[in-house]
Every structure is written in C-alpha cells, then in structure tokens.
Amino acid sequence: MQSEYDIIVVGAGVAGGVFACSQKDTGRKILVVERDLSEPDRIIGELLQPGGLESLKALKLDYLTEGFGAQPVYGYTLIKGDRNFSIEYKDAGSAAYGLGLRNGKFLTTIRTELQNLENVTLVEGDVTDTIESGGRVTGVKYTDKSTGNQVEAHAPLTVVCDGPLSLFREKLSVPNKEVSSYFMGLVLKDVQPLKESHGHMIVSGDSPVLVYPINDNEWRILIDYPGTKPPRLGEKLKESLKKEVTPLLPEGMQQPFVTALENDPLQVMPNHKMKAQARHKDGVALLGDILNMRHPLTGGGMTAVFSDIITLNSKLDGVDFSDKKKTADAVNAYYLNRSRGVETINILANALYQVMIDEDLKMACFEYLNAGGEKSSGPLSILAGMNRDKQFLLKHFFRVAMQHPVDFVLRPAKQFRLLNKAVGIIRPILKEEGKPAVLDTDAGK
Numbered sequence: 105m106q107s108e109y110d111i112i113v114v115g116a117g118v119a120g121g122v123f124a125c126s127q128k129d130t131g132r133k134i135l136v137v138e139r140d141l142s143e144p145d146r147i148i149g150e151l152l153q154p155g156g157l158e159s160l161k162a163l164k165l166d167y168l169t170e171g172f173g174a175q176p177v178y179g180y181t182l183i184k185g186d187r188n189f190s191i192e193y194k195d196a197g198s199a200a201y202g203l204g205l206r207n208g209k210f211l212t213t214i215r216t217e218l219q220n221l222e223n224v225t226l227v228e229g230d231v232t233d234t235i236e237s238g239g240r241v242t243g244v245k246y247t248d249k250s251t252g253n254q255v256e257a258h259a260p261l262t263v264v265c266d267g268p269l270s271l272f273r274e275k276l277s278v279p280n281k282e283v284s285s286y287f288m289g290l291v292l293k294d295v296q297p298l299k300e301s302h303g304h305m306i307v308s309g310d311s312p313v314l315v316y317p318i319n320d321n322e323w324r325i326l327i328d329y330p331g332t333k334p335p336r337l338g339e340k341l342k343e344s345l346k347k348e349v350t351p352l353l354p355e356g357m358q359q360p361f362v363t364a365l366e367n368d369p370l371q372v373m374p375n376h377k378m379k380a381q382a383r384h385k386d387g388v389a390l391l392g393d394i395l396n397m398r399h400p401l402t403g404g405g406m407t408a409v410f411s412d413i414i415t416l417n418s419k420l421d422g423v424d425f426s427d428k429k430k431t432a433d434a435v436n437a438y439y440l441n442r443s444r445g446v447e448t449i450n451i452l453a454n455a456l457y458q459v460m461i462d463e464d465l466k467m468a469c470f471e472y473l474n475a476g477g478e479k480s481s482g483p484l485s486i487l488a489g490m491n492r493d494k495q496f497l498l499k500h501f502f503r504v505a506m507q508h509p510v511d512f513v514l515r516p517a518k519q520f521r522l523l524n525k526a527v528g529i530i531r532p533i534l535k536e537e538g539k540p541a542v543l544d545t546d547a548g549k
C-alpha cells in the first residue's frame with residue numbers, strides 16, 4: 105500500500121499541534137486529524153513555565169504564543185493565612201518569565217498555523233481506529249466531519265496525541281493511571297492581585313488554590329478538590345466554595361471570585377498521575393497526555409510535552425521512513441531518552457501535590473521557600489523547568505523535611521514523622537518514574 109503521507113498526527117491539541125508545526129521545515133508530508141476544530145473553552149494548559157517557553161524557542165515556535173493577549177508571569181506569590189511572600193523566576197535561572205494564556209486561544213493560533221503550512225493537511229475528523237498490517241500500524245481510519253464519510257489514511261509513522269481522555273491508550277500502551285484529585289475552574293475578572301504578573305498559590309486551606317493571569321483582564325482560578333471522585337456540581341457546592349474558599353483569597357480576588365461563582369458554570373477536570381509504557385509496535389509513537397500525565401499543580405504538562413517533542417524530533421531527524429527498522433529504532437530511542445527532560449517535572453508535580461495536602465509538610469515547605477536564597481530559587485528552578493537535575497530536586501525535597509536538624513533532638517517524634525512522610529511520598533513516585541516509557545525495548549525486529 106502506497107502511503108499518502110509521511111506522518112499522520114492524531115489530535116491537534118497542545119502536543120499534536122506543536123509537533124506538527126515543528127515538522128514544517130522537514131519536507132515531510134503530514135496529515136493532522138483533529139476531532140473538533142472549534143476553539144475549546146478549557147481550564148487546562150494555561151500556565152506555560154519558563155522552561156516550556158524556552159523549548160518553544162528552541163523549536164522556533166515561540167511566535168505561536170503571540171497575538172492573543174498571553175501574559176508574562178514572573179514568579180509565584182505564596183499565601184498561607186495572613187502570611188505571603190513572592191519568589192521570582194529571574195532568581196532561579198536564565199529565563200525570567202513564563203506565560204499565562206487562554207488555552208483555547210493558544211490552540212486556535214496553533215491550528216491556524218497548521219492550516220497555513222504547505223506540508224500539513226489539517227482535517228476535522230474523529231479517528232476511530234488505527235490500521236494495522238503485519239503487526240505494524242500503517243495508518244488510521246477516521247470519520248470526516250464535513251462529509252460524514254469513513255476515510256482511511258496511510259503513513260509509515262502515526263503519532264498519536266489524543267490527550268488525557270485518550271481512546272488509544274489502552275490499545276497502544278500499558279498505563280498506570282490514577283486520579284489524584286480534581287480541579288474546579290473559573291475565570292476571574294477585574295482582579296487586584298497581591299503581586300501583578302505572578303501566579304498565586306494559596307495553601308491556607310486543606311488543599312491548594314491557584315490563581316494566575318490568562319489575559320490582560322482575566323485570571324484563572326483552579327481550586328483543588330481532593331479524592332478520586334468528582335465534586336457534585338450544583339448550588340450546594342457553589343455555596344460551600346463561597347463560604348470556604350472566598351476568605352482564603354487575597355482581598356482583591358474575593359469579589360471577582362464571588363461574581364464568577366454566581367454567574368459562570370464551574371468547569372471540572374480530573375488531575376491524573378499516569379505514566380504509560382508503550383507496547384512496542386512499529387509505525388506508531390505516543391506523545392503528550394496519552395503517554396504521561398502529572399498533577400497540574402506545578403503547571404508542568406506543556407513543558408513536559410515540548411521537551412518530548414524535542415526528544416522525538418532529535419531521534420526522527422534525517423530518518424528515511426521507508427526504512428522500517430530505522431523508524432522503529434528512532435521511536436524506541438525517543439521512549440528511552442525522554443525521561444531526562446520530563447522526570448523532574450513529573451516528580452516535583454506529584455510530590456508537591458502530596459506535600460500541599462499534608463499540614464506538617466506544607467508548613468515545612470512554606471518555611472523553606474520563605475527562607476529565600478537557594479532554598480527558594482533551587483526548587484523554583486525545577487518547577488520552572490529550567491533545571492532538570494533529579495539529584496538537585498531530591499536534595500531540596502529532603503531538606504524541606506529536615507530543615508531544622510536540631511529538631512531531631514528537640515522534637516524527635518515530629519521530626520521522624522516528617523521524614524517518614526517525605527520518604528513515603530517520594531519512594532513510590534521514584535519507582536514509577538524509573539520505568540521506561542516502552543515495554544519492549546528491543547526495537548526494529
């Protein structure tokens with residue numbers, strides 16, 4: 105069967121869209137099939153860490169963040185009760201800012217670019233299955249939205265990027281997926297923040313609340329709802345949020361929050377922790393949330409995705425797709441080399457969330473970051489995605505739990521409890537993170 109394309113991309117979200125754009129100078133013929141090309145209104149993917157922005161620059165695609173009101177974010181303000189302090193990206197590495205943006209606007213900009221690229225065909229269609237021949241994926245079947253027809257398309261490589269609610273994850277990988285909590289989101293208008301152009305992380309309640317700018321007059325609020333079951337939407341929930349969350353917010357956010365609660369529907373998304381191991385199959389690669397998810401508290405998802413795109417591109421660079429073994433080897437090398445770019449993002453996101461829902465550890469973390477110097481710039485450099493040194497991350501993680509060595513003598517029970525909790529959090533995360541992203545590492549057979 106003659107292939108009409110070199111690469112088929114399933115899904116024009118953050119991963120598929122940016123990956124396809126990044127192939128613009130390769131001369132490869134690319135088909136992108138996206139289920140819904142209308143502008144989405146989502147609460148996900150709206151804070152891009154400086155490291156993610158640096159990756160977009162490395163891909164020469166940072167212009168995709170321009171023209172729709174994305175806001176520079178220079179750091180975080182942490183709030184606990186009546187105490188607050190700010191930490192700045194500029195103290196944590198070379199890139200001084202990240203971006204707050206509307207996810208839907210970002211995706212529309214990416215998709216408009218795809219429509220303009222000569223080597224890319226973007227169609228609106230629902231991919232219903234992969235096509236396989238002799239154990240390898242040779243293309244996809246999709247329902248074309250404009251005609252309703254079932255269409256078959258073929259390519260030597262299909263990159264599946266169908267996102268967090270992936271249809272193909274079970275078929276193409278062995279996922280270990282858990283819901284850690286849910287985020288409930290609203291858009292706040294006319295906010296007076298404690299600090300302009302800063303993300304606000306409010307850790308005064310039982311679970312964290314995030315607020316950050318997404319355009320020149322709108323701020324996203326994400327309220328964590330712990331547990332594996334979603335909140336029951338309705339007036340009762342809104343009333344309890346009004347009563348319990350409003351007083352935790354800085355004064356200049358309280359009325360905007362109440363107004364948004366009264367006028368807008370709450371949007372809810374599950375927060376997953378998931379590392380899949382791809383079943384090795386020639387002709388297909390997994391990219392984005394289909395392969396890996398982490399708690400969004402640190403806003404690391406897009407930074408991880410862009411790092412993966414850089415890794416995948418470096419392995420696909422110059423590969424002649426008519427050589428099946430070389431293509432399979434390249435995909436396998438991507439799976440085996442991606443962890444260097446994403447492991448610190450994953451570990452920090454999943455560990456920090458657990459720290460922030462434990463009162464002792466949360467307090468210890470707040471004090472540690474508040475101490476300033478390397479105690480704030482070190483962890484922030486990891487969160488920003490500017491520093492991907494796992495040992496450095498672990499050093500700070502354990503120092504949070506052991507920042508007052510004298511407590512081993514003065515309050516040994518409390519100190520050992522803290523340490524035990526820290527070990528209990530980090531050990532399973534490291535074990536999971538240590539698994540390769542592919543099951544069968546012997547590619548190209």
Ligand SMILES: Cc1cc2nc3c(=O)[nH]c(=O)nc-3n(C[C@H](O)[C@H](O)[C@H](O)COP(=O)(O)OP(=O)(O)OC[C@H]3O[C@@H](n4cnc5c(N)ncnc54)[C@H](O)[C@@H]3O)c2cc1C
Pocket residue numbers: 114115116117118119120121137138139140147148149150151152153229230231232265266267268270271287373374375376391392393394400402403404405406407409
């Ligand atoms: C609540 C929440 C908040 C988050 N906040 C942030 C943040 O602030 N910063 C950050 O960096 N990350 C954040 N993330 C993570 C980030 O959004 C994801 O990592 C990122 O969007 C993953 O990109 P993706 O392309 O894999 O998925 P998506 O961006 O969801 O794209 C998947 C695309 O595939 C399409 N699709 C699905 N199925 C099919 C099909 N069968 N056929 C055709 N098309 C299909 C979908 O329509 C969609 O367009 C957040 C996540 C959550 C849950």
